[in-house]
Amino acid sequence: MSQFSILVLIGSLRRDSYNRKLAGAVAKLAPPEFSFTQAKIADLPLYNQDDDAAQADPVKRLKGEIAAAAGLLFVTPEYNRSIPGVLKNAIDHASRPYGQNAFAGKPTGVIGISVGAIGTAIAQQQLRNVLAYLDAPTLGQPEVFLQMKEGLFDAAGDIGEGSRSFLQGWMDRYVAWVKKHAG
DSSP: OOOEEEEEEESOOOTTOHHHHHHHHHHTTSOTTEEEEEOOOTTOOOOOGGGGGGOOHHHHHHHHHHHHOSEEEEEOOOBTTBOOHHHHHHHHHHTOSTTOOTTTTOOEEEEEEESSTTTTHHHHHHHHHHHHHTTOOBOOSSOOEEEOOTTSBOTTSSBOHHHHHHHHHHHHHHHHHHHHHOO
16 A cells, blocks of 8 residues: 655644644545645745755755645635735745746645634635646535634534545545545
C-alpha cells in the first residue's frame, strides 16, 4: 500500500486557532495510508524579491517540505475578506524565484472555518485563484465553508456528529484527488 504524506499550511498563527483545530480533526477522517504534517510558517521572513538568490533557511525548509509531500492541504481563516498575510507570505516564498515554484503539480485541497456566516468563502476563492496560477491542481468540489458553531467539534476535539458525514465526504474526495494527481 502506498503512503501519502500531506503538508498542511494553516493560515493562522493563533495558538487556539479554529483552523488549526479543524486541520487536526479533519486529518483523522483520512485513511491510514495518509499522514498529515502541519508546516511551520511563523518563522518565515517577509518576502523580498532581493532575497531570491539567497533564500533564508526557513524558506528552504518550507520548499523542501512541499517538494517531499504527495499533496497539500490549505486550512485558512478569512481576514478582512481575504487571504491572511502570513499564508500569502508563505506562498510567495515557496513559489519564488521565478521558475522554482514548489507548488507546481501538487494536488491541493482548500478548507477553512470562521465565525462569520459565509465561513471563509472569499478567502478560499482568492486562494484558489493564486493556486491556479501556481499550477497546483486544486479540488473544486465539494467546497467547505464552515461557520464556527457549537457542536462542530465534539468534546475530544474531533468533528462533531452533525458535520462528520459532510467532512468525511470531502475527505474521501480529497484522498481520491491526491491519489489521482500525486506524481
